[in-house]
Amino acid sequence: MKLEVLDREYMYPGHVACPGCGAAIAMRFLLKTLGEKVIMVLPACCWSVIAGPYPQSTLKIPVIHSAFETGGAVATGVRAALDIQGDTETMVVTWAGDGGTFDIGFQALSGAVERNENFIYVCYDNEAYMNTGVQRSSSTPYGAWTTTTPGREWKKMRKKNIVEALVAHRIPYAATANIAFPEDLVTKVKKARDTKGSRFLHIFATCPTGWRIPSEMSVRIARMAVQTNIFPLYEVEDGVRYTINYKPKEFPVKEYFHLQGRFQHLTDEDLDHIQDMVNEDWQLLLRKAGERTP
Amino acid sequence: MKRVLEGSQAVAEAVRLSRVAVISAYPITPQTHIVETLSDFCAQGKMNARFLRVESEHSALASLIGAATTGVRAFTATSGQGLALMHEVLHWTSGARLPIVMAEVNRALAPGWNIWIDQTDSLAQRDTGWIQFYCESGQEVLDTVIQSYRLGEEVNMPVMVVLDAFFLSHTYEPVDVPEQEEVDRFLPPFVPKFKADPAAPCAFGPLVPPAAYMEMRHSMAQAMEEALRCYPAMEEAFEGLFGRRYGMVEAVHCEGSDIVLVTTGTVTSTCRQVLEELRGKGEKVGLLKLRMFRPFPTDEIRRHLGGAKKVAVIDRNFSFGASGIFAQEIRAALCNEPGHPPVFGFVAGIGGRDVTADTLKGIYEHVKAKESPDRESVWVGLQEVRNEA
Ligand SMILES: Cc1ncc(C[n+]2csc(CCOP(=O)(O)OP(=O)(O)O)c2C)c(N)n1
Ligand SMILES: [Mg+2]
Numbered sequence: 001m002k003l004e005v006l007d008r009e010y011m012y013p014g015h016v017a018c019p020g021c022g023a024a025i026a027m028r029f030l031l032k033t034l035g036e037k038v039i040m041v042l043p044a045c046c047w048s049v050i051a052g053p054y055p056q057s058t059l060k061i062p063v064i065h066s067a068f069e070t071g072g073a074v075a076t077g078v079r080a081a082l083d084i085q086g087d088t089e090t091m092v093v094t095w096a097g098d099g100g101t102f103d104i105g106f107q108a109l110s111g112a113v114e115r116n117e118n119f120i121y122v123c124y125d126n127e128a129y130m131n132t133g134v135q136r137s138s139s140t141p142y143g144a145w146t147t148t149t150p151g152r153e154w155k156k157m158r159k160k161n162i163v164e165a166l167v168a169h170r171i172p173y174a175a176t177a178n179i180a181f182p183e184d185l186v187t188k189v190k191k192a193r194d195t196k197g198s199r200f201l202h203i204f205a206t207c208p209t210g211w212r213i214p215s216e217m218s219v220r221i222a223r224m225a226v227q228t229n230i231f232p233l234y235e236v237e238d239g240v241r242y243t244i245n246y247k248p249k250e251f252p253v254k255e256y257f258h259l260q261g262r263f264q265h266l267t268d269e270d271l272d273h274i275q276d277m278v279n280e281d282w283q284l285l286l287r288k289a290g291e292r293t294p
Numbered sequence: 295m296k297r298v299l300e301g302s303q304a305v306a307e308a309v310r311l312s313r314v315a316v317i318s319a320y321p322i323t324p325q326t327h328i329v330e331t332l333s334d335f336c337a338q339g340k341m342n343a344r345f346l347r348v349e350s351e352h353s354a355l356a357s358l359i360g361a362a363t364t365g366v367r368a369f370t371a372t373s374g375q376g377l378a379l380m381h382e383v384l385h386w387t388s389g390a391r392l393p394i395v396m397a398e399v400n401r402a403l404a405p406g407w408n409i410w411i412d413q414t415d416s417l418a419q420r421d422t423g424w425i426q427f428y429c430e431s432g433q434e435v436l437d438t439v440i441q442s443y444r445l446g447e448e449v450n451m452p453v454m455v456v457l458d459a460f461f462l463s464h465t466y467e468p469v470d471v472p473e474q475e476e477v478d479r480f481l482p483p484f485v486p487k488f489k490a491d492p493a494a495p496c497a498f499g500p501l502v503p504p505a506a507y508m509e510m511r512h513s514m515a516q517a518m519e520e521a522l523r524c525y526p527a528m529e530e531a532f533e534g535l536f537g538r539r540y541g542m543v544e545a546v547h548c549e550g551s552d553i554v555l556v557t558t559g560t561v562t563s564t565c566r567q568v569l570e571e572l573r574g575k576g577e578k579v580g581l582l583k584l585r586m587f588r589p590f591p592t593d594e595i596r597r598h599l600g601g602a603k604k605v606a607v608i609d610r611n612f613s614f615g616a617s618g619i620f621a622q623e624i625r626a627a628l629c630n631e632p633g634h635p636p637v638f639g640f641v642a643g644i645g646g647r648d649v650t651a652d653t654l655k656g657i658y659e660h661v662k663a664k665e666s667p668d669r670e671s672v673w674v675g676l677q678e679v680r681n682e683a
Pocket of ligand 2: 128129
C-alpha cells in the first residue's frame with residue numbers, strides 16, 4: 001500500500017524529542033496529512049517542550065500553547081473566532097497527551113464534545129505523565145511501574161477506555177491509531193478531516209524513556225500492542241457504527257511485557273491475569289462491532 | 295437614550311455596543327442576569343457574536359484565550375467561586391497580553407455559602423495582571439466596560455470591571471445608553487498586533503527560558519504604567535463624546551479636609567450623602583472614591599490624601615493575618631511621603647451586610663476621637679459571638 005501524504009514537511013528537523021519518541025512520529029504524519037491550514041492548540045505535555053523554546057518553533061503552523069486542562073476549551077474559542085471572521089476553511093486541532101486528555105483535561109474535552117464543537121482532538125498516548133518524569137495517569141496500563149507507582153505499588157487499576165467514554169457522547173468520529181500502522185493512521189486523519197463536528201483520534205505513541213525500552217524498539221513495540229489486542233485498531237462513527245480495522249492472529253501478550261522495563265516485576269501469574277483482561281476487552285469490542293465471538 | 299436598567303443589563307448593553315465577537319461564560323449568582331441578557335441579544339440577532347455555553351468558568355476564560363488569540367474582541371462575566379476557579383487562566387490572559395474584558399460581580403467566598411457582596415474574590419486576584427475598576431452606579435458600569443476595551447487594547451492587558459453583588463448588579467437605575475455610532479467613534483475595531491493565522495504561523499506562549507522570561511514580565515509591568523499614562527486621554531475622548539468622566543479616583547472635598555474617608559463601589563453613594571450631612575454641620579470631612587485599583591494610581595492618591603490629618607479606609611474585604619486590602623495599599627502608597635497622615639482601617643459590610651449612613655457616621659466619629667489608630671483594622675458592627683465549650 002502506498003502512503004498518500006503530502007511531500008511537504010510541517011515539522012522542522014532539530015526538534016528536541018527523545019530518540020524514538022512515538023509522539024514525534026505521530027505529529028509528523030498528522031501534519032503531513034492535514035497540510036498547512038491548521039491552527040493547533042497545545043496543552044502542557046511533552047510536546048510543549050518538543051515544539052521548541054521561545055523564540056523558536058518546531059512546527060510550521062500556528063501553535064497556541066495552553067494551560068494543561070484547557071485543550072477542549074481553547075479550541076472552542078479558536079473555532080468560534082474563525083467562524084465569526086468567516087474562515088470556515090482553517091482546521092482547529094488540539095494535540096494533547098494522555099494526562100491532558102484522560103485526566104485533568106477530561107472535563108473541558110467532554111464539554112467540547114457534548115457541544116459537538118467543530119474540531120479535531122488528538123490524544124497521543126504514551127501511558128503516563130512523561131513531561132514531568134513518568135508519573136501514572138489513568139491511561140497507565142494495569143501492571144505498570146511509574147515513578148508514582150514504584151515497587152510493590154505498581155498500578156493495579158485498568159487503563160481508562162477513553163474512546164468508549166467519548167463514544168458515550170455520540171461523537172461523530174472516534175478512532176484509535178498507532179505509529180506502527182501509518183497507512184491506517186493517515187486514513188483516519190483524512191476521515192477526521194472530512195467529518196464535521198467533534199472528532200477524536202487516540203494515537204498509541206511509545207515512549208522509550210518512560211517505558212524503559214531501547215529507542216530502536218519503539219515502532220516494534222507499538223506494533224506488538226496492536227498484534228496482541230492490547231491496543232486494537234478500530235473506529236466508531238456517530239457513537240454507534242463500530243469498525244475493527246485490524247484483526248490480529250491472537251498473539252499472547254507475554255513478549256510485549258517482557259520487552260519493557262516498566263513491566264519487569266510482573267510474575268507469570270500476573271501476566272496470565274493480564275491476558276484474561278485483554279481477551280475480555282477484545283470480546284467486548286467484537287460484540288460492539290456486531291462480530292461473531294467464539 | 296435614557297432607560298431604566300439593572301446594573302447587569304447595563305453591562306450587557308455595553309458589551310453589545312462594544313461589538314464583542316465572542317462571549318463565553320458559566321452561570322453563577324449574582325452574575326446570571328448579565329449572561330442571560332447577552333444570550334438573548336445573541337439569540338435575537340441584536341449582536342453579531344458567538345455565545346459559548348461552556349462547562350465551567352475555567353473553560354470560559356480558556357476559550358476566550360483561544361478566541362482573542364485568533365483576533366477577536368472577547369468578553370466573560372463571573373463572581374466569587376467562579377473567579378477563584380479561573381485563577382490560573384487569569385494569569386494566562388495577562389501573560390498572553392490579551393485585552394479581554396470581564397465583568398466581576400463581587401461575591402463572598404464559601405464555606406458558608408454566601409451570594410452577597412464581599413470584595414475579597416476580586417482583590418485576591420490583585421496580582422494576576424488584570425486592570426481593575428470598582429464601579430458605583432449602573433451608568434458607571436456601562437461606561438467603564440466600553441472604556442475598558444479601549445484602554446485594554448491600547449496596552450494589551452485584560453480588564454476586570456467590578457460591581458457589587460445585588461446593590462449594583464440587581465438594582466434598577468436610569469442609565470443613558472449611547473447610540474452605536476457614538477460608541478464606534480470612541481472604540482475602533484479590534485486590530486491585534488499578532489494573531490493565530492496559518493498565513494503567518496507563529497507560536498503563542500511556548501517555553502520561555504530564564505534568559506527571556508524576566509523581560510516579558512517587565513514588559514507587562516511597563517504596560518500597566520502605560521495604562522496609567524493612557525488613562526487621561528482615553529477619558530478625555532470619552533467625555534468629549536458622552537459628557538461623563540470618572541477619574542482613576544474621585545476626590546470630593548478632599549482639599550482642606552481634616553479627615554478623608556476612602557471608599558469603593560456602592561458604599562461611595564451612601565458616603566456622599568453622609569458627607570453632605572456632616573459638612574452641613576461644619577465638619578471638615580472629605581471623600582476619596584477609589585475607582586481604578588490596578589494599576590494603582592499612587593500619585594493621585596498621594597495628591598489627594600497627603601494633605602489630610604487623618605485617613606479612614608472602608609474595606610468590604612479582608613486579608614487574613616493582615617488587614618483590609620485597600621487600607622494596606624493606601625498605607626503603602628503614603629508611607630514614603632514625609633509627614634503623611636495616619637491611616638485608619640475599617641472592615642464593614644462583609645458577606646452582604648449593610649453599610650448604612652449610620653455605619654459611616656460611626657466610623658467618622660471613631661476617627662475624629664482618636665489621635666492615631668490603635669489597630670490595623672477595626673471590624674465594624676460585629677455581634678457578640680458566644681463560643682460554647
Ligand atoms: C495545572 C497543572 N498541573 C500540573 C502541571 C504539570 N504538568 C505539565 S505536563 C504534565 C504531564 C503531561 O502528561 P501527558 O498529558 O500524558 O503528556 P506527556 O508529558 O506524557 O507527553 C504535568 C503533570 C501543569 N502544567 N499544570
Ligand atoms: Mg503522557
